[in-house]
Amino acid sequence: MIETERLTRCYGSLTAVDALSIRVEPGQVLGLLGPNGAGKSTAMRMVAGFLAPTSGTARVCGYDVIREPLKAKRALGYLPEGAPSYGELTVREFLLFIVRVRGLKSDVAFRRFDDVVQRLQLEEVLGLCIDTLSKGLRRRVGLAQAILHDPPVLMLDEPTDGLDPNQKHAVRQLIDMMARDRTILISTHLLEEVHALCNRVVIIARGKLQADATPAELEQRSRYHGAVSFSAPGSGMSQEMLGRLPQVAAIEVDPLDGRITVFPKAGERILDAVETLLREQGLEVSEIQLERGRLDEVFRQITTSDAITAATPQESRA
């Protein structure tokens, strides 16, 4: 379990994290989302015990990170941003260093070591210098380091940043596999990752909590939630007809590809009505889609409406 209690961190006059209170339970995979500089990494660094909070505190498995830092750190597996490691060591040396610092008993350590190396497919590179590895492999070494002691709480700062799609998939599978009985907190700015991994999303901007919901709930906040979009050549007529449907609130046409999106009135379902109408009109529809809602739009809406109140012109324009 991870709890933060009005966790605050200031750098001079800048408040990077502002009274952040979150609670993550076992079994949850919480995605910490926010624009760059929102305070994601700073918040994680405080929970991991690298930075001291200016005020407030955090607990890992019930251990206060200020009063019982060693116990908190023992319960935590942490992948810092960029997965730093000692590049001059080989993968084996580096992982053995972690085993020793964590003081794992040798019989347990060997089993864990083999298990982790196998899970992250590091067998072939064990004897190689970390400096010579590709970015993806280095990320995997960082992940191995974080899960070596089988921690009940896992905190990963941008775990798939810079990986190719296959590697991303592998890392997500690994996290998924570990998710069952653990508490996992990952930070990311990839919205697809939220879909793939998280059962809960917290969005922060300017150090403040802006939203705390499931990915599905967030999608429902989107203007696009329940909208129907389709491509059909020569559909000028039908647009007018669609507009007359009682459930329809608005219609938009993409100026680039001519794709038409029909927005429902609040709480209405329009897929059937739209389909029926199109069939009656005898229009050839190449493809029709019911939109779940767009996370990127919700993300922008949440993080930039905040920016507007804080008066930053370039962000509100975007």
Added chain:
Amino acid sequence: MTAVGAVMRRELRSYFVTPVAYVFLVIFLVLAGILTFYAGDFYERGQADLQPFFEMHPWLYLILVPAITMRMWAEETKGGTLELLLTLPLTLWQAMLGKFLAAWLFIGLALVLTLPIWITVNYLGAPDNGVILAGYLGSWMMAGTFIAIGACLSALTRSQVVAFILTALVCVLLILAGQQQVLDFFQGTLPRKVINGVAHLSMLRHFEAIARGVLDLRDLLYFALSMIGWLIAGVLLLDLKRTR
């Protein structure tokens, strides 16, 4: 203690997989040899002891120890591994101690590798081996103090160059503090008590006392307390970094 040992092993490993260790050892041994035999008039003195050998050590350490210690924390800060290290379950003290011990053991190894010079002097004459042993002990204690200073100042900055220069500067001040010329310079301006105090801070004075074979507890204490003091300062600096 396992955490201290782990940090120490890792640090030593890093010395030896990078050229740092070999470059250091070769330069240390070559310079120690050259300085002893040429600048120190090892043969011409006609005495069977290692006095000229040990006299060169403070100056060797002045250049070489900062080169070892400059990377100690500065590199970790810059490379981001500091975040990794400090989120592992170990205290700042354990991390500092592990790094310090690694460097201290390493200098110890360099000293052990100078044993041929001890064998030479035993072959040529009949030196007082007790004095020589004391010389080695004093030299190692002095190296420890240099390392502690370097460890502290390396925690101050993320630039290795700055760490090197600051360490060398502090060390040269501590070496020179007891020199007669320096004390004479302040003779008129500072009260006698202050000058005496400065003289007692001098590393050279305590080292020479030990190297002469006089094992005074006060001299040993001077080095021990210096090491502890600088290491505490280093840990406090690291802790300050977490809050700033």
